[in-house]
Amino acid sequence: MQVYDQLYINGIWAPAQSGNSIRVSNPANNEIIAEVATASIDQVNEAVDAAHQAFPEWSETPAEERSRLIKAIANLMMERRQQLAHVICEELGMPLKFCEPVQVVGPAQGMGSYASRAQRMDLVEKIGAVQVVREPIGVCALITPWNYPLHQIVGKCAPALAAGCTMVLKPSEITPLNAILFAEILDEVGVPKGVFNLIQGMGTPVGEALLQNSKVDMVSFTGSTPAGVRISELAAATVKRVCLELGGKSPFIITEGLPDLSTAVKYGVKDVLINSGQTCTALTRMLVHESDYDEAVQLAQQFAEGYKVGNPLESDTFLGPMSSCLQQQRVRDAIQTGLNEGARLVTGGLDLPAHLEAGAYICPTIFADVDNSMRIAREEIFGPVLCIMRYRDEAHAIEIANDSDYGLSSAVWSNNNDDAVRIAKRIRAGLVHVNGGQFSYEAPFGGYKKSGNGREWGDAGLDEYVETKAILF
Ligand code: NAD
Numbered sequence: 001m002q003v004y005d006q007l008y009i010n011g012i013w014a015p016a017q018s019g020n021s022i023r024v025s026n027p028a029n030n031e032i033i034a035e036v037a038t039a040s041i042d043q044v045n046e047a048v049d050a051a052h053q054a055f056p057e058w059s060e061t062p063a064e065e066r067s068r069l070i071k072a073i074a075n076l077m078m079e080r081r082q083q084l085a086h087v088i089c090e091e092l093g094m095p096l097k098f099c100e101p102v103q104v105v106g107p108a109q110g111m112g113s114y115a116s117r118a119q120r121m122d123l124v125e126k127i128g129a130v131q132v133v134r135e136p137i138g139v140c141a142l143i144t145p146w147n148y149p150l151h152q153i154v155g156k157c158a159p160a161l162a163a164g165c166t167m168v169l170k171p172s173e174i175t176p177l178n179a180i181l182f183a184e185i186l187d188e189v190g191v192p193k194g195v196f197n198l199i200q201g202m203g204t205p206v207g208e209a210l211l212q213n214s215k216v217d218m219v220s221f222t223g224s225t226p227a228g229v230r231i232s233e234l235a236a237a238t239v240k241r242v243c244l245e246l247g248g249k250s251p252f253i254i255t256e257g258l259p260d261l262s263t264a265v266k267y268g269v270k271d272v273l274i275n276s277g278q279t280c281t282a283l284t285r286m287l288v289h290e291s292d293y294d295e296a297v298q299l300a301q302q303f304a305e306g307y308k309v310g311n312p313l314e315s316d317t318f319l320g321p322m323s324s325c326l327q328q329q330r331v332r333d334a335i336q337t338g339l340n341e342g343a344r345l346v347t348g349g350l351d352l353p354a355h356l357e358a359g360a361y362i363c364p365t366i367f368a369d370v371d372n373s374m375r376i377a378r379e380e381i382f383g384p385v386l387c388i389m390r391y392r393d394e395a396h397a398i399e400i401a402n403d404s405d406y407g408l409s410s411a412v413w414s415n416n417n418d419d420a421v422r423i424a425k426r427i428r429a430g431l432v433h434v435n436g437g438q439f440s441y442e443a444p445f446g447g448y449k450k451s452g453n454g455r456e457w458g459d460a461g462l463d464e465y466v467e468t469k470a471i472l473f
Pocket of ligand 1: 144147148170173202203207208223224225228231245246247248279280380382408447452
């Protein structure tokens, strides 16, 4: 077992002083792999002070220099991709073969995409005699979850660095190890002291102390909706900017009479099962026209049963364990709720084959005959659980799609581009994937409704960290 007893504050690895620590387990076998010491409240405030002191100089650093450092971070992430992928596989449980491309190479590219965006801070807009200039907002508190841990960290740190902000990162207590490697990379490439600080700990007290500090100008939070609400309330006392990236219950409308129904259903099933369903954008509500419904359910069952659940180190594994026993229990409770509500269990469920009993596993689970008023259709499950629902016509499909507290992602599959775009425009969500369109690091990412109010990635991701100033001649 590894012991990490230091935090990265003001450019130095300093001993953690709370006297408490987090035990990190490997959810594939529930063995403790590391102990990570947590920050005291004084150290949270020290980290904010360091970021506050570093801000004037860093915010004036020329864009080319910020850009150079961002490129160097991206390059070193790529060099260390195997080490990062192994650590994420161990602490999260995602199969190793996916960890490298999805959890490390993608984020390294995402980091690199901000190198050229640093220059956008120098843009000046002229409106008559007025000049509008862009300035970094200041000290940022960055609080991240465990499901795509490095991706979430980069989604906040990269634009903050590009904008000229300074920051304190508090990663998830479930996956704190990749954040330590990330801090080592920033240290090694020479990010000036105080610009980036890493503290470890639980949401309460460490996260809450961080976001309530009066020297923090902005909080960027990715996580569950209830935590986002609490964070907004606490941050309101000091009128901070709060960017929230929260949960989802995303719909996938499969239009009527597709000749390639099988391709569409396969895409939908795979989307829900990747990372064992622990994806905020997962298309967990599949909406199928009543004339295609029975065939779609059969296809979904066949595809789901074809994906192997098991050891994340084996090359043919598609679903590793859930991130923790707690998460496994939450998903089991949700499956039980679906059974109690009378949804039809098509495959999966509560039982596990004997060889999976030692880890936090859940088998791919499909419910058919789900009504959109059921809890399994309304609440985020965050596990490999798909609900398939019937619709009568396009208007009905859109009505069900929008009848949700959430609005993060969505998808449409259609043979006709005009139909797809018409439907896409009517869905109240920040993302619509058409015919399997993929995530892009260049596009804005974020939610409507209870899925949040922020945007990450692309130019919109940078703008979150910017104040605009009007200079009136
Ligand atoms: P979580 O809300 O439990 O925790 C997220 C982070 O917030 C952790 O670092 C945690 O320590 C911290 N935290 C929790 N309560 C806090 C508080 N009161 N004050 C300060 N910090 C606090 O979420 P999770 O279980 O880590 O992640 C899963 C959730 O994240 C899901 O709901 C998922 O949909 C959501 N998510 C959203 C996106 C997105 O971009 N919209 C991306 C990934 C995950």
